[in-house]
Amino acid sequence: MINLIGTYECKIDAKGRLLLPSALKKQLLPMLEKGFVLKRSVFQECLELYPMSEWEVLMKRVNKLNRFKKKNNDFIRRFTAGVKMIEVDGNGRLLVPKDLYAFAGLQKELVLSSAINIVEIWDKSKYESAIEDATDDFAELAEEVMGDLDEQSELS
Template identity: 75%
Template sequence: MVNLIGTYEGKADAKGRLVLSSALKKQLLPMLQEGFVLKRSVFQPCLELYPMSEWNLMMAKVNKLNRFVKKNNDFIRRFTAGVKIIELDSSGRLLIPKDLQQFAGISKNVVLSSVVNIIEIWDKENYEKAIDDAVIDFADLAEEVMGNITDENNDGIS
């Protein structure tokens, strides 16, 4: 399983090409040969960059859904809408297709934020707004999501 770390800022040029920071590129180096999948986020106005190995794991889960159940079929269609296979060019740039740029509102200033096994790609203003909006509820969310985790190795220290 991939475990990516960090939040990085960058700039997209007029064609939607984005230079990845050297720190992020170093983390992605083992995955460069396989390529990546870029898609719309389900919950936010941003894009999600999946290393191909992580995308294949996700698709294995999606493929277990019964497509003769309408809700499942609708989910699969929407989840995979606009999905693109992406590779870095010889200059280490990632090309964000126009339709995905428009979805995420990406113009020039971009934030790439690691989310465990994927990278979210945001327009910088949208990212800062989403983070500011989430600050208010984060303590409650953290308690709700992480507060009930039991671990046999838990020593009570966080």
């Protein structure tokens, strides 16, 4: 499993190209050859960059859904809307397609935020707002999400 670390600021040009920060590029180096998948986030107004190996794991789960159930078909259609295969060019740049660029409302200043095994691509002002909004209830959220984990059972 991939464990990416860090939050990085960078710029995107008018053509939708962003230069990966060197510290992030170094972490992604083993994955550059297989490429990436770029998609809309389900919950936020940002993009998600999946290393191909992580995308394949996720697609195995999605492929188990029964397609004779309307909800499953609707989910698959919406989940994969706008999905694009992406490669990093020789200069360490990614090209963000215009439809995804528009979805995330990207301006010149971006934040690339690692989210364990993927990278979220945010417009800087939207990222700062999302972090600010989450600050108030983060302690409660952390307890709800992580509070039931028993560290001793995890170590065994």
